[in-house]
Amino acid sequence: MSSIKQFDSVQCLSSFLGQPAIISETVVIDQEMIDRFAQLTLDSQWIHVDPERAKLESPYGDTIAHGFLLLSLLSHWQTSCIAFPGATMALNYGFDKIRFTAPVLSGSRVSAKFALLQVDETRPGQARCSWNVTVDVQGAPQPSVHAEWVIMVKY
Numbered sequence: 485m486s487s488i489k490q491f492d493s494v495q496c497l498s499s500f501l502g503q504p505a506i507i508s509e510t511v512v513i514d515q516e517m518i519d520r521f522a523q524l525t526l527d528s529q530w531i532h533v534d535p536e537r538a539k540l541e542s543p544y545g546d547t548i549a550h551g552f553l554l555l556s557l558l559s560h561w562q563t564s565c566i567a568f569p570g571a572t573m574a575l576n577y578g579f580d581k582i583r584f585t586a587p588v589l590s591g592s593r594v595s596a597k598f599a600l601l602q603v604d605e606t607r608p609g610q611a612r613c614s615w616n617v618t619v620d621v622q623g624a625p626q627p628s629v630h631a632e633w634v635i636m637v638k639y
Contacts, residue, residue, distance in 0.1 A: 508561035
């Protein structure tokens with residue numbers, strides 16, 4: 485994990501455009517986490533919650549994490565590597581694009597990378613920031629999620 489990157493102003497954010505991605509801490513996505521997410525969201529599809537059936541019938545040979553579980557972890561991953569000191573708010577503004585490109589098997593070690601794509605100062609001291617986010621499984625040949633995530637920051 486990298487140290488926490490501090491963005492204390494809109495100008496600081498703007499000056500970071502084009503810089504290498506910031507890497508989050510790693511989270512192990514185990515079956516217990518997948519099961520708890522399934523219970524919370526009422527999404528108990530067998531490919532997520534039935535390890536025995538998944539071993540027999542899934543093309544992945546094991547249960548896989550919900551795509552929305554991975555998206556829900558973005559806030560945690562973001563705060564593990566990015567901070568906005570002095571901001572009065574930093575809010576999830578939404579997504580412009582999301583693709584689930586590879587499965588995340590139960591037991592995987594997973595992290596996220598955040599590359600700043602665009603900073604639009606919507607008012608003085610307030611910016612809408614678009615981040616290119618990839619979710620990576622340790623040892624996997626390609627990312628599991630590609631997303632363009634928009635965060636509104638007000639200083």
